[in-house]
Amino acid sequence: MALIPTLTAIFIACSFIGPHNSVMAQLEFGFYSSTCPKAEQIVNSVVQQSVQANSRMAAILLRLHFHDCFVQVPLLFYGCDGSILIEGDKAEKHAFGHQGVQGFDVIETAKAQLESECRGVVSCADIVAMAARDAVALSGGPVYQVQTGRRDGLTSNTSAAVDMPEVTEPIQQLKNKFLQKGLSVKDFVLLNAAHTIGTTACFFMTDRLYNFPGGTSDPTINPVFLPELEATCPKNGDVNVRLAADRESEFKFDDSILRNIRNGFAVIESDAKLYTDAETKNVVDSYMGPLNFLIGPNFGADFAESMVNMGMIDVKTGSQGQIRKVCSAFN
Ligand code: HEM
Incomplete structure (x- = not known):
């Protein structure tokens, strides 16, 4: 389902609780x-x-x-x-x-x-x-x-x-890394849904496909999807080959990433884990209701709010730091 509303301006009030830094x-x-x-x-x-x-x-x-x-x-x-x-x-x-x-x-x-x-x-x-x-x-x-x-x-x-954060880390550890930054579990899930656009290199798929604990592949991968992943990223193949992180929707920012996660079609291992933990699973499911487009919560609006939260992590303001002349070097 397309993100609703796609190009509607969303003004984020700055009243929500963000990261721990008072500045x-x-x-x-x-x-x-x-x-x-x-x-x-x-x-x-x-x-x-x-x-x-x-x-x-x-x-x-x-x-x-x-x-x-x-x-x-x-x-x-x-x-x-x-x-x-x-x-x-x-x-x-x-x-x-x-x-x-x-x-x-x-x-x-x-x-x-x-x-x-x-x-x-x-x-x-x-x-x-x-x-x-x-x-x-x-x-x-x-x-x-x-x-x-x-x-x-x-x-x-x-x-x-x-x-x-690394793709192979346990879900609790990943969650903690976001919580330590003053973000919430909801932010954690929504920000990971940024994988609705873009790609990953097969390099990050190797453990998930061939070296998962137990010696085989990640059991959360839908059996229909596994051969597709194995064909794109064969064992000992070119680890630089890239594949969409959101199957069939690499360039479109939409909620299909959440559907893919729910249905075992997540590509990145840490995304798949979002459906293995009760708390994060609830957040994923909260955007999948049949009436969400009417009564919310709305994935796009909430993603934007989480992005604003992330953008405030430990920022420097006022007289701290500097305004660089070029971005690649200090003044
Ligand atoms: C648990 C946290 C996360 C992990 C473990 C993770 C891991 C990864 C990995 C392994 C890739 C593929 C990199 C490559 O092959 O070049 C990737 C790509 C990407 N990540 Fe994440 N990520 C996380 C959170 C986030 C967040 C919070 C955002 C943004 C809000 C984000 C945005 C992206 C995007 C847009 C891409 C695609 C980049 C491209 O197409 O070149 N990720 N991520």
Whole structure:
């Protein structure tokens, strides 16, 4: 079923409880409205062009925002601060947990245009958040606003991403990683539903298909789907081959990912696990009711709310951090 409403503006009130950082309150809607009125428009047009040139780019930009926000180091808060954009041998982007993350050039292109329009005003961290939002809308997902005013971080180190969520982790551990960030179980499920667009490399399928505990394949895979997955990602085959994370719906932001998860057609192992835990299963099921389009809850609106929550994780505001001149280097 198509997402309803697909292109309806959803204005997210900033009153919900978000991540644990008190500075999040300093983000605001329209932060650049007087200092760089064209900021949102410039990011939007760069994202549009990049998606036109490369249909994979919407998913890439959505994933980039997650990986920017989600670095995990006990007691050290990195959060959505553009640290993943920094270049360098030991820079965070090279961490194992960030494998395959791309989209840096799109952010840099937007930054260059923003610098000529209003120098030193718009942070790279905000560009990443706005680009992810525009990528969702361009894929047919909800149109929503994000607060801005994030500042760019002053550190970027591979060690900051040693504990990114991994597909093979137990569901409770994955859940905890989101809870530790101040997000809810509902956010956890909805944010994982970002896999409604994009692809995964066979590299991430190997354990699920050939080396699952017990020595065979993940028993939650629908028997009809298993041969299809095995054909796309054969044992000892090319691990770089890519397949849609949401079967038959790679480019469309819709709720088919939830249906696929429920029916044993999840591709990414951690997505399949969402239906193995009572709490997360309830959230998945809550969007599958026959009257959801009338009485809710609405997947698109709730996804947007969870994205806004994720975008507030440990942000830097005010005089913290800096506004970089280029996104790949500190000033
Ligand atoms: C338990 C948490 C998560 C795990 C274990 C996970 C894992 C993965 C993996 C293994 C891939 C394939 C990467 C590749 O082959 O290049 C992927 C792709 C992707 N992830 Fe996640 N992910 C998680 C949460 C999220 C969240 C919260 C978002 C965004 C809100 C997200 C957005 C995406 C997108 C859009 C793609 C497709 C990227 C592309 O097509 O290049 N993921 N994820």
